[in-house]
Amino acid sequence: MKKGIALILMLTGAITSQNLFAQSEATVQFLLITPGARATGMGEAFVSIADDATATYWNPAGLAFQKQRQISVMHSNWLPQLASDLFYDYVTYIQQIEGLGTFGASVTYLNLGEQAITSENSPIPTGTFVSSEFAISTSFGTMLTESSGIGLQLKYIRSNLAPELNNTSQKGDGSANAFAFDIGYLYKDLLFDRLNFGINIANMGPKVTYIDKAQADPLPTNLRVGLSYKVLDDEFNRLSLAVEFDKLLVRRYQDENDETKSDPFYKAIYSSLFDEDMNTELKRVIANIGAEYWYGDMIAMRTGFHHDDIGKVRYLTFGAGLKYASLFIDAAYISPLEEGHPLADTIQFSLAFNF
Numbered sequence: 001m002k003k004g005i006a007l008i009l010m011l012t013g014a015i016t017s018q019n020l021f022a023q024s025e026a027t028v029q030f031l032l033i034t035p036g037a038r039a040t041g042m043g044e045a046f047v048s049i050a051d052d053a054t055a056t057y058w059n060p061a062g063l064a065f066q067k068q069r070q071i072s073v074m075h076s077n078w079l080p081q082l083a084s085d086l087f088y089d090y091v092t093y094i095q096q097i098e099g100l101g102t103f104g105a106s107v108t109y110l111n112l113g114e115q116a117i118t119s120e121n122s123p124i125p126t127g128t129f130v131s132s133e134f135a136i137s138t139s140f141g142t143m144l145t146e147s148s149g150i151g152l153q154l155k156y157i158r159s160n161l162a163p164e165l166n167n168t169s170q171k172g173d174g175s176a177n178a179f180a181f182d183i184g185y186l187y188k189d190l191l192f193d194r195l196n197f198g199i200n201i202a203n204m205g206p207k208v209t210y211i212d213k214a215q216a217d218p219l220p221t222n223l224r225v226g227l228s229y230k231v232l233d234d235e236f237n238r239l240s241l242a243v244e245f246d247k248l249l250v251r252r253y254q255d256e257n258d259e260t261k262s263d264p265f266y267k268a269i270y271s272s273l274f275d276e277d278m279n280t281e282l283k284r285v286i287a288n289i290g291a292e293y294w295y296g297d298m299i300a301m302r303t304g305f306h307h308d309d310i311g312k313v314r315y316l317t318f319g320a321g322l323k324y325a326s327l328f329i330d331a332a333y334i335s336p337l338e339e340g341h342p343l344a345d346t347i348q349f350s351l352a353f354n355f
Helices: 005-014 037-041 060-065 265-271 278-283
Strands: 070-077 087-097 101-117 127-143 148-162 174-187 195-204 222-233 237-248 252-254 260-262 286-295 299-308 313-324 327-336 346-354
Touching (some): 037 299, 037 327, 037 346, 060 101, 060 127, 060 148, 060 174, 101 148, 127 174, 195 265
Antiparallel strands (some): 070 087, 070 346, 087 101, 127 148, 148 174, 174 195, 195 222, 237 286, 286 299, 299 313, 327 346
8 A cells, every 4th residue: 555654644643542533742652552352342441450461551560460371462453444554463471470470571563554755846656665663561560468569561662654765855764762661550459349440651751753852752651540340250250340541641832932842751740730721631531431241251241432532532342252271362343433433343353372
């Protein structure tokens, strides 16, 4: 498929939590695409659950409570209504080290497809290139008390948007390297049995430079806070409900020279919460709710709802899961309420295996 660099910028600058129309406030926003068909089927309300290998993304503190060795992989054709050659993959592995905690490693990859190279004076393509982004992460979770755990994740990020283009006035290329870290906390049986609380701040780190430091963009530092409650938990029936609230902790502003600036991540964690009136700040919070039902520890059914007021995106999610021995097979479907949304017909598949 022949697409232009403008499409790359639109894709990378507009995807926020599976939302093509959210405000472009940060770069490498592929880090906000949520992995795991199980979590997607639950409306992406998973920070307070995080009880499988995808805890490496949702909340590394969830690793503290896991004893198994598990590998999980996910594939999804990304934004199928927009282009046919975009896809997203996520692979993660976790293993407990007795007496220390549980370690994890993961790889995130987003393929943005083939792009056409054109000059400033002619629309005729002179060649093509492939755009992609990936992150390699390591994580660790350990218990603080019998009911609480803490987790940390470190990640290396590589963004390959475009090669060096000598036939344009643009200097440098569309590639960048970055480093970031996440920190999470999970508390089980909060206030009463079967009520869990989770919080995760992800993608904290220095700004990303593509061309020069004056044009550096912030990472998509993101806050997730949620609660989950297991309504039923008997031999044949388990039903869990979850709610989660997400907010991008990035602050951009115009300086005295009318130039766009952004706060460093350690300042934006605070300033992004109070730089606008309370009504606007609340609108910037993304709400997710979800439910998961298991019958006999073999078959699962899931549903959820995602609401982003600022991004003007609302979608329902549906999912199903099957467990056979140590194998988990999950699928999820995203159904936007807005007609013609690029996320329409997005399907995710995940496989996980304990060994």
